[in-house]
Amino acid sequence: MTTTRAASRTSDFRTDVLLGLSLPQKRLPSKYFYDAVGSRLFDQITKLDEYYLTRTELAIMRANAAAMAARCGSKCLLIELGAGSLVKARLLLDRLDRPAGFVPVDVSGDHLRAAANELAAEYPALAVHPTVADFTRPFEVPRVPAARPVIYFPGSTIGNFDPSEADTLLRHIARLAGPAGGLLLGLDLRKAPAVLGPAYNDAQGVTAAFNRNLLVRINRELGGDFDPAAFHHTAFYNLDQSRMEMHLVSATDQQVRVGDRVFPFRAGESIHTENSYKYDLANFTRRAAGCGLRVEETWTDADRYFAVLFLSVVG
Template sequence: MSPLSDPSAVVNPIAFHDYHPAPADLRAEVLEGLAKPRKRLSPKLFYDAEGSKLFDAICELPEYYPTRTEIAILRESGAEMAKRLGREALLVELGSGSSLKIRVLLEALRPAVYMPVDISSAHLRESAQALAATFPGLQVHAVCADYSAPFALPVEDHEHPRAAFFPGSSIGNFEPVDAEQLLRRVAAILGPDGRLLIGVDLIKERERLERAYNDAAGVTAAFNMNLLHRINRELDGGFDTTRFRHEAFFNAEQSRIEMHLLSTCEQQVEVAGARFAFEEGETIHTECSHKYSIDGFHALARRAGFEPEQVWTDPEQLFSVHCLVSRS
């Protein structure tokens, strides 16, 4: 039995490092986004309590392949990944996301230090404490920070090799230029020869992609529509949600899934004292999820200061997990 999962081992208390990331200003972001010629809202606004529950439900849907496919790849090739990343590493997780994914990796890798980074203080504490209890021999340094902005690791550790884990194809939610900048910052944090294990959703047939974001049960539609419900609740909004519908489609030119909320009629909506006009068929763009070919993602990684070392995929080539080596 690994000392990390030995129930008789001493449970180390987690160290919590709060960089006090600025909370999202919902009012300012919504008013600015709705005032644009092409209305747009940030996908980070999806994740109130109800939105987070709905996203968890999406991950269980039969049409939504990314989560289960990535977990299967991690289970199948975890030993190889651990060999690439290096045992006894300092492992940084960008976004304290699926506990199942990180548990699979922690079992295989057995790092000396685990450092989850997340902007949500409450979620970060809860997940870090749960993992510390499950892996009692593990040093846990939880970092409350916005990983999409520059930040420094809170501890100097030159004893252990550095590695990072960025699952879920979250890199796809960034425009390519922003994804490159984010990867550059990760490369700088890892330093020369640091390794990044990153999940990336692959380009595939349009039907498969669009089905994943238009599930038969309507959970993704409810997730998208919850953004309007949140605005109504928190900003005294006047959205009549029966006059909007969920729309998701693959934009082949941009190689991305786009999610929109489409106005089904000409209407006026008041939010926080401001009034916004909608034409029939006009949309609020709520999310992008960029898809990559393996060669295309490797080109992006190289521009950002990484060298691709190995890639793992599922038999259907739906999803990929890459090990990249920092040249920074």
């Protein structure tokens, strides 16, 4: 990453943090969870007993990866958004027919490059192009002649976006894939709050550490003076919005400085750090159609906790 790009990312981070902390309901974008420490903590979360999402999605993929790879087609340029540790991508790469390349995209540069280097060593014939970028914004994809772009967006990360933002992102993905392209998407489905709650409130406190690490990052990169111990993690299911919400709740009346700005907190006041929307398949299919994407095939687990969908770009 060049110095200019790094400075630009810090500027975006500062702008988003100052704006979010100025809102009546303070809010921080969840994409900033994923610095090197946050990425490692999230990897730990995915292995927790309570966190059903990753193991359920992996089970669906292991059972259906050949069918998914067939949908991707020959000479697929696989572009993974929010790539993380690239565990799920391996299941596809093992089965793709003559893949044209793999483009893992993530905001956490060090974590991404380490994972991409490891994967490239395992697949020496595969062209791997790690791309450090915020996938919600335009970024450059390598040009590979005669390749079919397929966007891989696992983990139900789409659920972290409010509905209007998710629709904007789906339209962006459709443009990125192009008329002959496709989208392989992980989607967390609606289910009982008794299942959802523990997944975001694990007994070991890893999710709490992941949530508080956002404050540590603000201190380090933006000159903040948050005391992470003065905020406690909470997560709950918002039934009206069909989403899990994560918050950091101030334990006391306090003031926090970020750079030259001061933000007051009342005891019990929260910073809303993440949403995780849970979807109804029929409703999502209709919304995707309005964004230029047609659902071609759906794979789920026996409990219908999670789904993986293949969508084609319409027109």
